[in-house]
Amino acid sequence: MKLLNKPFLLVLVFILSISLAACGSKPPEAAKPADNGSAASSVNPLAGKKIALIMQINLGTFSAQYIEGVKEQVTKLGGTVTVSPADGDLAKMASNLDAAINQKVDGILIDHGTAEALENGVKRALEKNIPVVAFDADLKVPGVTVLEQGDAKMAEQTLEQLSKDIGGKGNIVKIWVAGFAPMERRQVAYQAFQAKYPDIKEVAAFGAATQNTALDTQAQMEAILKKYPNKGDIAAVWASWDEFAKGAARAIQQAGRTEIKVYGIDMSDEDLQMIQDPNSPWVASAAVDPKDIGRIQVRYLYQKLHGDQTPDKVVLEPVFVSRDQLPKEQISTAQLSQHVKGWGGSEQGYTEWMKKAEQK
Structure with a gap:
């Protein structure tokens, strides 16, 4: 048997040592942030939800600002909204509700309407595990939260x-x-x-x-x-x-x-x-600020989607606005809180998990 020379042995040992290191060791892990709860809060498990807004009537600037509030809050929570007004026709409103259920939306918002027109559809939605939150609707169905303005x-x-x-x-x-x-x-x-x-x-x-x-x-x-x-x-x-x-x-x-x-x-x-x-x-x-009404209604719907317990009735606190409270220069409702205490910016229905979900 022929003996290997010394330089060749040194090269061989070097190659074997590199191979063993590659097979037997792990690469260093990327640095992880401290686990202080922020990881959970930065993820929104309710993103991508499809929400239906079923309206009895969409008329005037109040309705327009209410819809704006709904869309704003749903968007912040990563969802999308489909608005279906019925032009005052309760039969059409009931049909729009049925259509939303058949489209398998994740949640339903109702604006006005009567029990006679809506109760059957609302019960069907609940049977399919679609949560419902109503505003100014004459509904008394267990599991449905109804908002009113006081x-x-x-x-x-x-x-x-x-x-x-x-x-x-x-x-x-x-x-x-x-x-x-x-x-x-x-x-x-x-x-x-x-x-x-x-x-x-x-x-x-x-x-x-x-x-x-x-x-x-x-x-x-x-x-x-x-x-x-x-x-x-x-x-x-x-x-x-x-x-x-x-x-x-x-x-x-x-x-x-x-x-x-x-x-x-x-x-x-x-x-x-x-x-x-x-x-x-x-x-x-x-x-009540119409944008706030929309925002608050959405918050209670997302509470339901999150599995939170919600009340059957939520009363929104109104404010009185008179000319003598207001400045001479023209302002918008977005500026009204500067002159009328209690207007806008309501935190009603706003949970901590929801605020964290919005951050993402």
């Missing part, structure tokens, strides 16, 4: 100010429509107001929800002004919806009857612009 309080706030401004007596016009859960709650407060102030007389009452509600209201208010043509015939108008208030205020202003003041419910950028106008008869409104 309608009695909004009516009381505006009616009490109306009474104060006209000295507790005089003739008023009521603009209201039946068939909507929030309207029915506002009507109860109005009836209590009538009992409390017998010297305030209702001389006219009307109202209808149409595709041109503000314009139709304006025409009807113009007819009432002709029926009561003299100063003092009408002291004030109580409008149970901002679309009613817009129409009434325009009719009064165009007729030069601005001694008649308008008190409304709900608030949008367009409404605020009218209230700030010193020539407008619309002087005050009680409302």
Whole structure:
């Protein structure tokens, strides 16, 4: 057997040592951040959810800002929204709800509607494990969270100010429509107001929800002004919806009857612009930020998707907004919180896990 020379042995040992190191050792691991809970919070397990918004009616700037709030919150949580308005047709609304269920959406938001039109569809959604959160809908289905605006309080706030401004007596016009859960709650407060102030007389009452509600209201208010043509015939108008208030205020202003003041419910950028106008008869409104309503509704839906327990009823706290609270320069509802305490930026329904999920 021939012996290997020394230089060759040294080379062989070097090669074998490198091979053994490669086979028997692991590469160094990448540095890991300290485990302080941030890893879990940086992941959103609910991203990519498909949400359906089923609306009885999509009308005016209030609805537009409400939808904006819904979309904003869903987007922050990584989801997508499909909006299906029914133009006031309850049969169409029920059909839209059925369609959303058949499309296997992950969650359903409902805006207004009646139990008769929606209850069967809502129960079917729950049977398919699709959570439902409603706003201002007359629904009492176990497992469904229903949001409302504190309608009695909004009516009381505006009616009490109306009474104060006209000295507790005089003739008023009521603009209201039946068939909507929030309207029915506002009507109860109005009836209590009538009992409390017998010297305030209702001389006219009307109202209808149409595709041109503000314009139709304006025409009807113009007819009432002709029926009561003299100063003092009408002291004030109580409008149970901002679309009613817009129409009434325009009719009064165009007729030069601005001694008649308008008190409304709900608030949008367009409404605020009218209230700030010193020539407008619309002087005050009680409302919840429509964007906040949309955001809060989405939060409770995502709580359900997360497996959290949610209440059957959530009451949103309204605020009273009057012209004397506002600056002379025009502002938007996004700036209203600078002048009216309690407006906008609600944390209602906002959980810590949700805020962390938004960060991603």
